[in-house]
Amino acid sequence: MRKPDGKIVLLGDMNVGKTSLLQRYMERRFPDTVSTVGGAFYLKPWRSYNISIWDTAGREQFHGLGSMYCRGAVAVILIYDVNHPQSLLELEDRFLGLTDTASTDCLFAIVGNKVDLVEAGAADSREKEGHGPGTAGGGGGGSPKVPKPVQLEDAVALYNKILKYKMLDEKDVPAAEQMCFETSAKTGYNVDLLFETLFDMVVPVILRQRAQGPPQTVDVTSCKTPRRTRSGCCS
């Protein structure tokens, strides 16, 4: 078995489309999915690295496993359903805490999935009432009359909250505009962009972590080493 160089974890409430997003990207298809049990992962070769991407179960029952999946992750993708404001709130309330075990320089991406329903709904609403039932993962369906219950700005606001929560300086991390996406697993809209943007950002993190040694020792060295070198080159 190839050993992954870095780990990316997908988190989010049930039925937001985590599995569908991942399958769209990895298998280029949009099959009906059943509710994920436990977790699953893919290994994606990117440049000379192998990146493992973990799909997690959104169900409350498996919530306790999240911390373990996130341990040592180089990036976390937080996914919500643009048609369900609650799914965005859940990210902050339930899922953000799970990322405490991720690596200290973990990247965060916030993804609003199922934008196809909004657009289709907005277009269809003039002609028809409602729209066809979604798939198992995408059936929720927001009110078709309201174009988009969750706006991209809401995601940006959450991103900035996360930075505060993690006590990260905005200057040290990618800007919110770069890290907030709206996607559709069904049409494939922005899916490649999401994953590939993230892969490119993750490679330097992997390199940096390698240079710092095994992740178990990061706690001690990562706070001390930079300080020491800074004073070293200024003197």
Add this chain to the structure above:
Amino acid sequence: MMSTKAFTLVSAVGWELLAGDKERVHVECVECCGKNLYVGTRDCVVHHFLLEERALPTGTATFSAAKQLHRHLGFRKPVNELRAASALNRLLVLCDNSITLVNMMSLEPVPSGARIKGAAALALNENPVNGDPFCVEVCIISVKRRTIQLFLVYEDRVQIVREVSTPEQPLAVAVDGDFLCLALTTQYIILNYNTGFSQDLFPYCSEEKRPIVKRIGRQEFLLAGPGGLGMFATVAGISQRAPVHWSENVIGAAICFPYVIALDDEFITVHSMLDQQQKQTLPFKEGHILQDFEALQVMYRRILQQAGFIQFAQLQFLEAKELFRSGQLDVRELISLYPFLLPTSSSFTRSHPPLHEYADLNQLTQGDQDKMAKCKRFLMSYLNEVRSTEVANGYKEDIDTALLKLYAEADHDSLLDLLVTENSCLLTDSAAWLEKHNKYFALGLLYHYNNQDAAAVQLWVNIVNGDIHDSTRSDLYEYVVDFLTYSLDQELVWKYADWVLQKSEEVGVQVFTKRPLDEQQNSFNPDSVITCLKKYPKALVKYLEHLVIDRSLQKEEYHTQLALLYLDEVLRQKSGTSSKAAEASEIQLKLQHLLQKSDLYRVHLLIDRIRGAGLPMESAILHGKLEEHEEALRILVHELRDFAAAEDYCLWRSEGRDPPYRQRLFHTLLAMYLQPGPTAPELAVAATDLLNHHATDFDAARVLPLLPGTWSVQLLHPFLAGAVRNSVHARRTAQVALGLARSENLIYKYDKMKLKGSSVQLSDKKLCQMCQNPFCEPVFVRYPNGGLVHTHCAASRHTNPSAPGPGART
């Protein structure tokens, strides 16, 4: 995806064997170790069975169990757990919160009565850290609350090594190295008992469901998670594999790489650890214990092997190879399909029942030559891959011999690689095969590998001579020379020395010149070699050059002989046509070089030989060797008219000599230049050049009177300037030296004054430092350190009484 049939349920022990005449018996635990099966029951009895596996013609296996004995442990409690420690021949029995050590065969407790008390559960460390093979690391959940204890268990004693407390009550434990994987009341954790560092894994409600903790390999565990998940976790708290999905009411789990087997109240399920898919389901009601058992793997391997042969017959070689490898196929099964490949001496017989239905490759390919060739190529690559792995253990001879045969038949380059590296090719079988395929060079290599160098060389010589035909190497002659050069078989080298020299004197002589030096001192000493080379003059020259130039041997006869051989050759070429002028000068240069550099040859002998031969340069060198500088310079200046050579001569002969000697030589040459005669103008130019180039090598004062008055100062400017500068420098150096000497003298004078300045008083109280007697006469010896002794004492011991050194007296 449930197409795999990796496991079959086989009944091993019938009910009546366990129950005997009792109405009912309740099995609490089982343990399997090799062919030994142990069963612990609720009524405190341990049963011991011996399992015998028999393969059925259908490919499955059946087990028969022979009851050995059973023993009642003497409590009224159930036997909770059994663990075999085969290295100690001990069975660990947990019963009534106490772990007893019993003999694996007799089930008798050890005489020392060693036991671990207060244990609620136990786990063996399969990845022990202490390194003692006759000691087992056992971890127990103590009956003390929130306590884990670690023990070392020996044949007849136990030793507690550590006790760690846990944040909550532990319910299940597995160990790997320093790491404990614990199921606590509300969560799973990893605890490093060495550092005390604890790593949370995930929460789990033990009240709802019994936790499961299994070690699956180095630093990795399998845990029962929420929703019937089998979760994988490393000691770092990371999940590297996706979970497997069991049913909610899973009771137990076992590992049989690459499978995870789980038991619930209705089924045994088999999942692959590699893709997490469920592979097989076996209905099995009312099971309540699941324990690993190696025999399952034996059957599984057989299935893989059979599958491999099916793929092989369809020429699906990649798939076949993978199956053979994972099924750990005895490679000879595969080799035996190919006619004549297994050595005649091989003891192999195909497994019964057979793994496939083919008699041999001919039947399998139905005579299709193309298919046959493909199969052979596959076997070649497969054998080449496995020959250095553990698969080859015990069959190396069969594998390597088969590989050799395949290579030889296919005219494959790797044949030679196989033979020159470590191999186990069987001699008689391989030799016959190589001969049949005209691989004589390779056959020689085989002989060589089997320490039959004489046979090898004879074979190669026959090829070079054209007696037998094998075009493997076009440079076989050079190869033989090289082979003999490094051969340790002296007799062999002498035997073929004439042959290699007759083929080529220059190349053949390498047998002697390139030998390792230590050998050249013994059997291949120069005198023996020179005797051998008498018939081969070119080889002899090369050999003497090796002795004189490369090895710098300081022996007169070698130097003389080499010089004479050179001379002969020069003379021979001179007498011949002049077309070889270039070559003539080359050998002449060698001769001159030798004459100049060597001091060992017999000069007179050479002068006699050279006389009248028209070799002025050589005779000049020889005269120079005899210190007959005037004669040498005369030849150079008047016969050869080579002024540069004359100058070089002066430098050469004065090398390492004192400056006056050098001056004398240069003056001799100058005098020769300044002699009146018909060629005076030309010589005058040489003289000025000499003076100007070597100003420092002349005594200017002696030169000036010799020079003709007509020469201008301008002409000799470099010489004169150099001479003046030299003389001024000499004067100043002398002045400095004089000054230094004076000051040194002053220092000594000062020391002397100081020493003389003090007086020495002799009285009765002063004693000689050596004999400790008073001085009776006014004569004494005083050492620089002030010590006074009798003169006779000082004479008897010429040492300073307290410090060694010359007895400087005053």
